[in-house]
Amino acid sequence: MSELIYEKKGVIVHIKGPVVIAEGMRGARIREVVYVGDERLIGEIVRIEGDKAIIQVYEPTGGVKSGEPVERTGEPLSAELGPGLLGQVLDGLGRPLEVIAEEAGGPFITRGIKALTLPRDKKWHFTPLKRVGDEVVSGDVLGTVPEGSIIHKIMLPPTIEKAKILEIVPEGDYTIEEPIAIVEHIGGKEEIRMYHKWPVRTPRPFKEKLAPVELLVTGQRVIDTFFPIVKGGTSAVPGGFGTGKTVTLHQISKWADADVVVYVGCGERGNEMTDLLHTFPKLVDPKSGRPLLERSVLIANTSNMPVPAREASIFMGITYAEYYRDMGLHVVLTADSTSRWAEALRELSSRLEEIPSERGYPAYLPDYIASFYERAGRIKVSGDRDELGSVAVIGAVSPSGGDLNEPVTQHTMRYVGAFWALDKDLAFKRHFPSINWLRSFSKYTSGLKNWWIDNTGHDMMAYRDKAMDLLQRASSLEEVARVVGEAALSDENRLVLLSAELIKEGFLVQNAYHEVDTYCSPKKQALLLKTLLEFYDRTRPMIDAGVPISRIAEMRSLGALRRLKFIPEEEFEDAVKEALAQLESEISSLLAEVR
Amino acid sequence: MSIHGLIYKGIDQVKGPLVIMRGVPGAAYEEVVRIYSEDGREWFGQVLEAGRDKIVIQVLGDTEGLDSNVMVRFTGTTLKIPVSDEMLGRVFNGAGEPIDGGPKIRADDIRDINGAPINPAKRDYPDEFIETGLSAIDGMLSLVRGQKLPIFSEAGLPHNEVAAQVARQAVVPGKAERFSIVFAAIGLKYDDVLYFRRQFEEFGALSRSILFLNLANDPVIERITTPRVALTAAEYLAFDLGMDVLVIITDMTNYCEALRELSSAREEVPSRKGYPGYMYSDLASIYERAGRIIGRPGSITFMPILTMPGGDLTHPIPDLTGYITEGQIFLDLDLHNRGIYPPINVLPSLSRLMKDGIGPGKTREDHKEVSDQLYAAYSQGTKARELVQIVGEAGLSPREKLYLEFARRFEREFVAQGFRERRSIEETLEIAWDILSILPEAELTRISEKTISKYHPKRRAAARVE
């Protein structure tokens, strides 16, 4: 008796929303991609029971009937990796939105569209770096092509451990489908193209993980100075609606000093993606002088697009990020919002009738969140080269009811190095970014002392501590003032409030839509904070000398100090000198009055 | 083998709004079915679960009288409605059938009521200012063409009046054409419906409106279809016929409650407060139908109204809505009780698309800064007001007193206005400057020196003297 162990095609026996059950699927594997029904909708096998496969379908299933076929592909859900990713706008499955629009013949997304991520007809200028006869290992660079603002390294894929080059093409223009080399390895001869596929749920290999040490400059003062993130670090941005999560992620993807940015719009607004699509081609990357879009990969799986694809989109994005990291580049991945991603998981879990844990999320939620953030890091790349690459991951979290005690926020908090807790009350006051300085944290500050000294000449972390001390004192005084009124506080305490107010208005508040204020270099941040701190140091003795606080609060130089942040970098140093001079002269005349 | 168009006799089980049949292979997921009883009654349903061995049908409407002898006809299609410009001026129920006694609609096309997601790459970014004539909205929460901006309200607050006033007054400056209106009532009292009807009639908008009515005593299940049917019609007007459509749907809270009822009938695991875990995505599939599309002239501007249970902003209905919509207009019981109309509390309100819809060439160059400053100052003022409760006005510092006065004038002069009063954006900004000028200039830190010197009333007065 022989036993049937492999069937190429199955038959649908049940459809309930995005979950479809098919029979006759012997030999199928978990995570295998399948085409479902007559319209060949894209799906992924999530569970196997005997010859039955339970499939999560990435497209709407309305109209699908039992009896329709399910076709196996034999492959897991994979990302296409090669030149042509930068500048792309993809859906959660890696299909270019422009191609979807062409295939659909209109602005609405229809079903069953198959579209490859990378353009097949475009020629890339390939320069070989290896010669016939060379021995290579996975990760070795066979050659390079210029792509957008970077030099794209064509590497021996991780699937080939070790090989010998039999043939390699001369410098010239090739499409990604044309073989650029033939290598020989244990398994035999293999043609190498400029792209390969990688299963999105499997982290890409590297040689070694290293501690992250270098500031990821975002140009956002409260982040860089107070709650910094590093290259290869992780951060979460939790906050209720309207507190500024999306603007924060947009700002970082615009201004961060990274080589490549991957932006994943996961279950959020359509117009927010459109906003990026409108601004990215117009903004110039200060590093390369080229449009920002050329260093970016945008993934848009908006809230009205199929829920299961949200789940895939995050993994798709991190795989792209790792690929550029492997070239020795610094990559930033921003995900808006990881909560929608976790909710997609919850929905699938409930459709599969798994036992729910907290708030209906499956018990494996923490592992799932960890598996994403763990793919961040600063690493030594594979292959025979001494290069470092990094992926920093920044995820928005959208807690229901704005309550940070919910499972996604709580579990995320355990895995991230920085935590920017957004505050509804600050947002209502239009204090943006609404990062609450008492509830946020960054584990990276202590390692950055020297970075600031080396790069700005300022001991910024000392300024930070001083400013933080003022802010904390002010916060407890405010508690008191809320009960007795500010007027009942001593002048000394009211000066603390005034100085903290100056730090808030003059430093922490940063307008993303202001031409100058939208970005602040580390140098400017350091000088600005130092100057604002001087206000307290210089005015503190005036209180002892008997100058009433009301007179100090009226000083015109205070207005100048509050507005210093709006001065462009080139004029900044002069403006600081002028403001300080004005402060000094006001101080002396006030002191003269009381004497 | 296809059963479509085929009729089966007999069902296995009725469970609330759900009908279970066995041995009916080949039913399609979400397919529409019609059910007939022997005494000639008819129901309408949709396949919720399509299995070879078992199918589950969700019946729309009251299932009383539904027994195991009914006949079930499978139509072979998902839920669709006919669309055409003939719909303008007409009244329909929540399933899209005319209820005004007029003739049937001659269809230009038949559309699935669920629509299809707009490709994000094909959206046109909404950035054209709509002047509503209401200072709180135009000045602080500017609405743009193609935005989805809900009204968050509470029972007893004048949300109907605010929505009607916006519908009456809204214009895109420089555009001659007025908005067409698609109005959908979900679980509303007849009085409320009459109110809107009369308003539309009074300002001559009936002929450019379509009304979809699901009243409080209409089938709960049709509350699920009403907004989808309405948006299907709106999409046709906007993206096929090129009209600017204003969609008003009220009350989304009734919609969400119907969704919860349905979910519990299906015995699904509930999320917060009994609402289903997929409510976010479900609401998104409605709200995200607003917008503009590249290369097409029309637009859908969407103003849903919802009442916050217990006035609680963190309740799942306003919470999930706020996570999807492009801001919110928050009506405040306290302002209402103090006689302020419209009782818009600008602090928890927001218009996310304001930034690109205002400024030079659109409204005025000082608009953004003025609005930022008003927010900051008003929030100081409300803080001072809270303090008065504790320490009395005498306990305030002179600065706090000034802000208290600012908040009072802001509410009385800027926010408050008549139901028939229409202010131009210039008038709105003039009032703003007038109130801001009671503060010392050093306090106006959100406004640049340049803007102050050009627009501050004291500076202008000084300039006139020279």
Ligand SMILES: Nc1ncnc2c1ncn2[C@@H]1O[C@H](COP(=O)(O)OP(=O)(O)O)[C@@H](O)[C@H]1O
């Ligand atoms: N840094 C900022 N500068 C200016 N405005 C901001 C800033 N951050 C947020 N905002 C304002 O807050 C609104 C909501 O921000 P958003 O990031 O969309 O919130 P969330 O994603 O948390 O819902 C924006 O539309 C904008 O008006």
Ligand SMILES: [Mg+2]
């Ligand atoms: Mg957001």
